Amino acid sequence: MKTIGWVLMIAATAFLILASSPLQAQPDKIVLDQGRKTRPVVIFPHYHHIEAGVSCKDCHHVYENGKNVLEDDKLEEGNQGLRCSACHGSKSRRNLVQAFHNQCIGCHTTYLKKNEKTGSRYCGGCHVRK
Amino acid sequence: MYDFIQGQLVSIAFVIFILGLIFQIFKFFKLTKKKEWSYPPGEVKREKKTAGQWVAFCLASLNGTLWKTDPLLTVVTLVFHVFLILVPIFLLGHNILLDQSWGLSLWSLPESITDILTLVFLICVAFFLGRRLFLSRVRAITTVYDYLILLIVAAPFLTGYFAYHQWFNYDTVMTLHILAGEVMLITIPFTKLGHMLFFFLYRFLIGNEYSFARGERVW
Amino acid sequence: MENSKLGQEMKPVDVKKIKEMLNLKKGKMKRYLSHCAHCSLCAESCFLYMAHHKDPQYMPAYKAIHSLGTLYKKKGKVDRKLLTKMKGIVWRNCVLCGRCYCPIGIHIPSMITFARSILRSQEVYPQPDEVSAESWL
Structure with a gap:
């Protein structure tokens, strides 16, 4: 049963990616590529996450004293300062790989623990080999 | 069930593995309290060799070892055991998980290399299996249990190899991979895989050659 | 000779005694047997293996497993026929020269010695007149 669930979810994801029209303000999928070719790059279904009801500032953040102080008007397409790599580089406390992993795995794990519908629990669920 | 295999069972396996090893070490030293006379006594100092002499000595003594009687098996078994320990420790995926949960990680090998090393390891397993099946002297002391142990050791690597290439159903393969690793960890202290530990502990009993503490201990 | 041999075979095996002896060195021998890869x-x-055209029966591990190993596996519940078979293994197929080499470090002669003393406790051992004739194989 679980397998069918996964297949359905992946199909739904694919459907959403294909069905999302260019009129959408947000990019439907983002390639997360940090240049070090170890695992296949992650194709992040951004629009799918908006559809699932994840708020923008659940992920996008500028932390100051433990508070997310990111302003709403900065949340627009093409804002280079919004990119993860704008802050998370090789010199920051969390480098880009760690930032991606913490953000994705952290959130998916909480969903898993609450037994709610979420993506794969293993590495290859996001790093899909073609 | 997924959660149990991925969560609690990992810690349970590691706790059983480590406590089991500690128990075996403790038991071993308790059973071998007696000491026996050994030669050479501690006061006798061995002759000092130059580096060249030492290399020549090592090469010459190789002829008296298994290297001479079965060179192929010596190489295969060495590769098998080295990879068995090193590949999982320096695997990128494992180190990322370590980094995620504990914030520390070891240096890791590139995945294209570990992929090849895993394949070499599996070839070594196939070699052992072939020996068990076709060599009469090995078959004479082989039981079903031996095949089972070989399977327990090979399973994490085989499933890991499948998972890396994402063959078959990825989630099932990954779950089996974690489960296989846990089964191996749990069985190590209590089955013949215990030779991982006792290979070194038995050196306390062997006098003179390849011995620890002059091999004075006796059961 | 026939009578004494018959008498030896008729005598029941003292399982309790064997069990007692097995338990005496359980920690050591069980570990040796289980760590044999x-x-x-x-x-x-x-050298007996080499001299017998590499017959697996003469392999040190084979001798230990099929004598002491069997005793532990059956927890001492063996019959006289099996003990007689073991007699051949531990006295004829092994001379206890102590030259056998185990990469893991298992001391095989001590296992054979222990099997011998267990067999001796059941009065299973080669008779002087048997040895040369090898009739007890």
């Missing part, structure tokens, strides 16, 4: 690397170190 059944790799057969000890074979070439036995």
Whole structure:
């Protein structure tokens, strides 16, 4: 049963990616590529996450004293300062790989623990080999 | 069930593995309290060799070892055991998980290399299996249990190899991979895989050659 | 000779005594037996194995497993027929020269010695007149 669930979810994801029209303000999928070719790059279904009801500032953040102080008007397409790599580089406390992993795995794990519908629990669920 | 295999069972396996090893070490030293006379006594100092002499000595003594009687098996078994320990420790995926949960990680090998090393390891397993099946002297002391142990050791690597290439159903393969690793960890202290530990502990009993503490201990 | 041999075979095996003896060295022998990886690397170190055209029966591991190993596996519940078979293994197929080499470090002679003393406790041992005739194989 679980397998069918996964297949359905992946199909739904694919459907959403294909069905999302260019009129959408947000990019439907983002390639997360940090240049070090170890695992296949992650194709992040951004629009799918908006559809699932994840708020923008659940992920996008500028932390100051433990508070997310990111302003709403900065949340627009093409804002280079919004990119993860704008802050998370090789010199920051969390480098880009760690930032991606913490953000994705952290959130998916909480969903898993609450037994709610979420993506794969293993590495290859996001790093899909073609 | 997924959660149990991925969560609690990992810690349970590691706790059983480590406590089991500690128990075996403790038991071993308790059973071998007696000491026996050994030669050479501690006061006798061995002759000092130059580096060249030492290399020549090592090469010459190789002829008296298994290297001479079965060179192929010596190489295969060495590769098998080295990879068995090193590949999982320096695997990128494992180190990322370590980094995620504990914030520390070891240096890791590139995945294209570990992929090849895993394949070499599996070839070594196939070699052992072939020996068990076709060599009469090995078959004479082989039981079903031996095949089972070989399977327990090979399973994490085989499933890991499948998972890396994402063959078959990825989630099932990954779950089996974690489960296989846990089964191996749990069985190590209590089955013949215990030779991982006792290979070194038995050196306390062997006098003179390849011995620890002059091999004075006796059961 | 026939009578004494018959008498020896008729006498019941003292399972309790065997069990007692097995328990005496359980910690050591069980570990030795369980850590044997059944790799057969000890074979070439036995001169009897080499002299018998590499017959697996003469392999040190084979001798230990099929004498002491069987005793532990059956928890001492053995019959006289099996003990007689073991007698051949531990007295004829092994001379206790102590040259066998185990890569893991298992001391095989001590296992054979222990099997011998267990068999001796059941009065299973080669008679002086048997040895040369090899009739007890």
